[in-house]
Amino acid sequence: MSAFVMPSLGADMEAGTVVEWLRKVGDTVHHGDVIAVVETHKGAIEVEVFEDGVVEEILVPPGEEVPVGTALAMIGDGSGASAAAAPKAPLPAAAPPMAGEVRRPDVLKVKPKAPVAAEEGRRRVSPYARRRAEALGVDLADxxxxxxxxxxxxVDVEQAAGRARASGREAPAAPPGRRRGFDPEAMRQGIAAAMAKSHREIPHYYxxxxxxxxxxxxxxxxxxxxxxxxxxxxxxxLxxxxxxxxxxxxxxxxxFWIDGGARPAERVHIGWAIALRGGGLMAPAIHDADTMSLDALMxxxxxxxxxxxxxxxxxxxxxxxxxxxxxLGERGAEAVHGLIYPPQLALVGFGRLAQAPLAIDGAVSVRPVVRASLAGDHRGSDGHSGGLLLAAIDALLQKPEGL
Amino acid sequence: MTEQEIRDAVLESLSGVAPELDLSEVEDDTDLRNDLDLDSMDFLNFVIAVSERLGVDVPEADYGRMDTLAKCVEYLRAAQAK
Structure with a gap:
């Protein structure tokens, strides 16, 4: 029996709201299954469970905002043996290291927000369902x-959308010009918190x-x-x-830099910064990018x-x-010197692909070039390592057929 | 296919890539990448969509001939006529 806790989905996240449980009590779950949707400032994130077992108890109902580390559900072998003993307060030991500053549970206890499943007339609708309805063009009244x-x-919205399609009634397109999936203002706050923490705590070298x-x-x-x-x-x-x-x-x-020490990772998961149209930024992982073919990576x-x-x-x-x-792609500035996303140890930036004069074999030649930059956490490494990394990237790009 | 149909296909493809766009603001000389803020992934997805709609294969070397709405329509009309 173990607790499935509210995960920290970034250095800037202190609390989250389960907007929907995708598994119910009695369901069997496996490592990697998505079992709930959690609302964060980065939008609705699908959270996975990292063990095999049976959902024995759901402790936090949809709509309640709880601190990172709070037990959300109990996963056991199906016997339900110790479900009654499940702690409802945040489990300090279970708070993942990504949480940054883990505060005392009693201080962290967040009051449930205004009802998240808002009254719609007399109807209650989860925020995620509302967004799905908007995306699928489903009228919630139906x-x-x-x-x-x-x-x-x-799930109700998706079934309704399926029925509409089956009956030949084309669901109307979602209204144009509306952003879905995240709240730009909340995301701005999240970026602000993470970047302020980075600038405050990480001694960068460039x-x-x-x-x-x-x-x-x-x-x-x-x-x-x-x-x-x-x-x-x-x-x-490339x-x-x-x-x-x-x-x-x-x-x-x-x-990562965690608890006062560098913790190099064995696998290479590249966080790729993606600008969201209409504002906002996220940098989700491309897992094991070093082992992927270029086609798989693309x-x-x-x-x-x-x-x-x-x-x-x-x-x-x-x-x-x-x-x-x-x-920065094919447009924008020639170089970027970024802030490390805590608790990572470094950030690599590529400026715009541009034509520039280069000295090659004693003569000046105009070539396509890109300025590559490295921001390193000086607590964890020195400029020498950073220089080796940039030189290695350069060398690999000179032999693209080997990538 | 008429010029208007090609134009509609281009606009629908743009809308698929950037749903928040107000298509009535896209003019003949609007620069698709710079004015509409399409990055290289967006532009690639746009080319894929328009190729599928019109049954035209657009070589990468020709992307530069598609940088405004008018040039796009002209290029695709010529490519279809081939």
């Missing part, structure tokens, strides 16, 4: 709620270098010329793969962008990144 107390849940991209761009043009448009690669794919491989050689920059990037924008990012994708890459 939806029968099957949640506790008749609350309309996302390095940058200019990388000749001619070989990489030639290789990419040739590769894409043979591909149908849907299978083409973006040059960011940057991410090169960085992931380079981190294997300089592992002291891949991982597919993962497309999938991540689509889900970041529609609100389907998983909890593990928020917490797993071992480093962040920010890439």
């Amino acid at each position: 939806v029968k709620g099957t949640g506790p107390g008749g609350v309309v849940q996302a 390095l940058d270098t200019t990388i000749d991209m001619q070989a990489a761009m030639h290789w990419l043009e040739a590769a894409n010329a043979e591909r149908p448009v849907a299978q083409r690669l973006l040059y960011a794919t 940057l991410i793969k090169a960085t992931a491989l380079a981190l294997r050689k300089v592992p002291e920059l891949n991982g 597919a993962a990037m497309r999938d991540l962008v689509a889900r970041a924008r529609s609100g389907g990012i998983r909890g593990s994708e928020m917490t797993d990144p071992t480093i962040t890459i920010t890439n």
Whole structure:
């Protein structure tokens, strides 16, 4: 029997609200299953369970905001033996290290907010269900709620949308110009908290270098010329793969600073900074990017962008990144010197791909170049390591066929 | 396919990539990347969508000929006529 706790989905998260349980008491769950949807300032995040077992008790109903580390449900072997003894207060020991400052549970006890399942006339609708209804063009008045107390849940909305399709009635498109999936103002607050913490606590050092991209761009043009448009690669794919491989050689920059010490990670999970249209930013993980083929990596990037924008990012994708890459793409500034996302140890930035004069073999040549930068946590590493990392990225990009 | 149909296909593809766009504000000389703030992933998704709608394969080398609405329509009309 163990507690499934409110996860910390970032350095800036102190509390969260379960908006919907996707599993009920008695259901069998496996490692990696999404069992609940948690509302955070980054939108609705699908949180996973990390053990096998049976949901024996649900302790926190949808709509109640609770601190990170609070037991949300008990997972056991199905016998229900110790369910009665389940603690309802936050479990300090269970608070993940990502939480940053873990405060005393009694101080943290957050009062339930104004009813999250708001009255809609006389109807109660979970916020996630409301968003799904908006996305699917479903009129909530037509939806029968099957949640506790008749609350309309996302599953009800999806069933209603399915019925509408089956009966040939095309659901009207969602109203244009409305953002879905996250609240930009709340996300701004989240970014503010994380970046202020980063700037306040992490002694950054910065390095940058200019990388000749001619070989990489030639290789990419040739590769894409043979591909149908849907299978083409973006040059960011090369940057991410090169960085992931380079981190294997300089592992002291891949991982976390926790409890006063550097904790390098064994696997390379790249947090890829994705700008959300209309404002906002998130950097979810591309797991094991160093082991992926460029095609698999490209597919993962497309999938991540689509889900970041529609609100389907998983909890593990928020917490797993071992480093962040920010890439300004083909427009924007020549170089970026970013802030590390706590508790990570480093951030790699790529500026705009530009044409610039380079000295090559004693002559000046105009080449496509990109300025690569490294922000390192000086508590965990020194500039020497950072320089090795940038040099390794550079070397890998000169042999794109090996990526 | 008429020019108007191609234009509609382009606008619908843009709308799929950037649902919050007000299509009535997209003019002939609107720069799709800079004015509409499409990044390279958005632009690739736009090209994929428009290729599927019109049955045209757009080589990567031709992306530069599609940077405004008018140029897009012109390029795709010529490509379809081939």
